[in-house]
Amino acid sequence: xxxxxxxxxxxxxxxxxxxxxxxxxxxxxxxxxxxxxxxxxxxxxxxxxxxxxxxxxxxxxxxxxxxxxxxxxxxxxxxxxxxxxxxxxxxxxxxxxxxxxxxxxxxxxxxxxxxxxxxxxxxxxxxxxxxxxxxxxxxxxxxxxxxxxxxxxxxxxxxxxxxxxxxxxxxxxxxxxxxxxxxxxxxxxxxxxxxxxxxxxxxxxxxxxxxxxxxxxxxxxxxxxxxxxxxxxxxxxxxxxxxxxxxxxxxxxxxxxxxxxxxxxxxxxxxxxxxxxxxxxxxxxxxxxxxxxxxxxxxxxxxxxxxxxxxxxxxxx
Numbered sequence: 251x252x253x254x255x256x257x258x259x260x261x262x263x264x265x266x267x268x269x270x271x272x273x274x275x276x277x278x279x280x281x282x283x284x285x286x287x288x289x290x291x292x293x294x295x296x297x298x299x300x301x302x303x304x305x306x307x308x309x310x311x312x313x314x315x316x317x318x319x320x321x322x323x324x325x326x327x328x329x330x331x332x333x334x335x336x337x338x339x340x341x342x343x344x345x346x347x348x349x350x351x352x353x354x355x356x357x358x359x360x361x362x363x364x365x366x367x368x369x370x371x372x373x374x375x376x377x378x379x380x381x382x383x384x385x386x387x388x389x390x391x392x393x394x395x396x397x398x399x400x401x402x403x404x405x406x407x408x409x410x411x412x413x414x415x416x417x418x419x420x421x422x423x424x425x426x427x428x429x430x431x432x433x434x435x436x437x438x439x440x441x442x443x444x445x446x447x448x449x450x451x452x453x454x455x456x457x458x459x460x461x462x463x464x465x466x467x468x469x470x471x472x473x474x475x476x477x478x479x480x481x482x483x484x485x486x487x488x489x490x491x492x493x494x495x496x497x498x499x500x501x502x503x504x505x506x507x508x509x510x511x512x513x514x515x516x517x518x519x520x521x522x523x524x525x526x527x528x529x530x531x532x533x534x535x536x537x538x539x540x541x542x543x544x545x546x547x548x549x550x551x552x553x554x555x556x557x558x559x560x561x562x563x564x565x566x567x
Contacts, residue, residue, distance in 0.1 A: 312348030325420035341394035
């Protein structure tokens, strides 16, 4: 991890010299420090690959952000002292002073713990506002959405109604010259919420059976009208860079008319439609006494089968 951070720091410095010293925000992809679990239990992966809050890796990333005078965003697996034996996939933002100013834990994951799985204990520890954090920075109001969560419109909307103007999207997704579900979703989330989307895809993953170049390309910046401002090609690239004009976004959000989708949301209707409709249950990883349960890999598949069976019984599917 230390070697990766040093390499990335050199690449950012060289990219700034090419693009221009006014580069103020850099978004790194999912898995920029590690791969993903391939059969390890939550306890093993937590020990093997998860960062400590305030640990050496965050200190090194903070020093990088400060030395380059940038806001630096990324995604990493992270331990939490409140939840021994578990880890969370965390999207973070470090400002140009080197401080972590945003920490968002991925809420929807098929094969990893999330705050929703330990909801009561998580809210007791951090408060409900920690589930959908938005930070006010010198660059604008910023939030994060992790990886496949771009497919869930509720998450991006929850950030937007809390003031988010830029959504940081660290991802590792199978890419294609054709439109993919995630690329369609990126533009949809930008249009729906009048937000910029800054999406960084991992430029290949080596050392695993999946073909290395499967996750190349699809790094892009999308404006609040859904227009793709820049997009990188295959391999490691600085090509996805563009100006993010927060003043223009704010003017657009204050402009009456049909395109102002955010101002036209009948939120009480949505709350009523969702009320009482629980699909995946909360607190799946808390035992009867409220202590965290450390799952094995088979637990996630069994949970999903149970959820699908319950949806069928309720007539949802």
